[in-house]
Amino acid sequence: MHLYVALLGGPMEEGLMGEGHEIVMVVAPDPVEAKARARAKWHGVGRGHVDAVQRIETVDGYGVSLEPVAEGDGPDQSEIVSFN
Numbered sequence: 001m002h003l004y005v006a007l008l009g010g011p012m013e014e015g016l017m018g019e020g021h022e023i024v025m026v027v028a029p030d031p032v033e034a035k036a037r038a039r040a041k042w043h044g045v046g047r048g049h050v051d052a053v054q055r056i057e058t059v060d061g062y063g064v065s066l067e068p069v070a071e072g073d074g075p076d077q078s079e080i081v082s083f084n
Contacts, residue, residue, distance in 0.1 A: 001027050003056045003064055006038035010048035020044045021051070027066060031055065 008022045024041045028034035035050045042048025056064050 001029055001066055002034075003027055003066060004031065004034035004038070004053050005056055006034065006053040007051040008038060008042050008044075008048045009051045010042055010044045011046035013045055022048075025056075 004026050006024050006026060008024060009019045012018055012020045022041075022043060024038050026034050026037040026041070028037050031053055034053050034055075038050050038053060039048060058064060
């Protein structure tokens with residue numbers, strides 16, 4: 001299993017022009033399955049699509065590894081920090 005980051009796109013709310021985007025992370029055995037799992041996480045209106053998917057193995061010189069700790073797609077335990 002590998003960690004992937006995906007850029008999702010899809011329609012915006014009624015009356016708005018353009019496309020909304022979300023970035024999600026998924027764990028999957030390959031890019032094809034990562035794309036399917038990412039699409040399932042779209043929270044916008046209408047049907048979302050995957051614009052891009054990238055396997056993540058290192059970040060800023062640090063290796064990324066995965067370790068199972070829970071069943072399924074449970075709630076994220078990561079802290080969200082907003083700078084706005």
